[in-house]
């Protein structure tokens with residue numbers, strides 16, 4: 001017996017649910033790409049993306065690609081073959097970005113991970129102080145790691161770099177935080193930020209962004225890895241098609257325009273607070289589930305848990321079973337463990353177009369699965385989540 005029929009819900013950490021307005025915007029006829037409504041949409045998206053990235057003076061670029069592409073765009077625009085970069089490992093995605101860098105001919109050094117923890121800013125400072133010759137040209141980090149649900153304190157890393165007097169570029173992947181968790185490129189002193197359309201921005205996968213400040217634009221002038229497609233200089237050109245180094249992905253830009261309209265109408269502050277409450281409710285439920293039995297938070301330190309996704313370690317093999325139960329029987333798809341956590345975790349996303357009733361349904365579905373599958377857990381997670389929301393939403 002399944003009771004999955006009805007409105008299905010997606011609770012994986014990207015791609016996320018799309019609002020109807022965004023979906024409808026995709027259903028647009030093709031239009032002239034050399035001006036008119038397509039150029040207007042691009043121009044206004046570029047302007048509003050600056051608000052989302054929290055930059056007044058930086059420049060945003062839109063790419064027709066996924067996050068892996070934007071990683072490459074970021075690196076190739078400011079670095080040269082043989083340059084050394086320091087990757088701050090916390091979770092899976094910094095490691096993968098580092099692999100991407102290696103393939104481009106960069107020399108990658110990893111600052112080792114403290115398992116289940118965010119980046120240790122003291123270790124960053126100590127490492128950079130040892131680099132008296134300033135061989136490290138960039139520090140790469142991920143704001144929120146989607147595989148483990150860890151969130152990094154970018155301000156503390158910036159402070160560490162300044163305390164070490166190190167001139168490396170600070171490059172931050174905001175793919176799982178943009179539009180969900182407070183991020184301000186200017187205030188945090190981030191030189192290059194990378195983002196994607198498919199998570200907090202509620203738009204289909206297929207657009208990705210880099211944002212560059214003046215220091216990054218200076219480094220760009222001498223970067224040797226530039227290619228014609230990723231190149232910021234070409235994309236700074238006057239004509240609309242140059243902004244994309246080719247045909248603009250018009251329907252995707254229309255969809256992004258709608259998403260940005262919704263984001264600005266709600267207001268970033270309120271969006272961050274909504275994510276904080278939904279994340280808090282998830283953690284309240286998970287604390288109860290983890291109080292007994294064999295489940296645990298992938299992130300050990302409570303204040304390092306992201307408001308965009310929660311990752312819970314499960315008994316070996318149970319993760320996929322919980323996920324399948326929720327999808328097949330209840331109509332909600334939660335995230336599976338990925339990378340080293342494949343088969344060993346579940347991920348509950350609370351990111352993008354998600355609200356109280358929908359998310360409470362996801363939490364209740366997970367608890368139902370734990371019960372139905374006989375996985376040992378503390379009972380009453382749903383009650384803890386509703387209590388949490390009742391306390392925070394008056």
Ligand SMILES: Cc1ncc(COP(=O)(O)O)c(C=O)c1O
Pocket residue numbers: 014066067068069093142144145146147173174175176196205
């Ligand atoms: C934090 C983070 N960085 C980078 C990526 C890679 O993005 P994409 O899969 O769009 O290439 C992801 C994907 O989930 C991610 O979560």
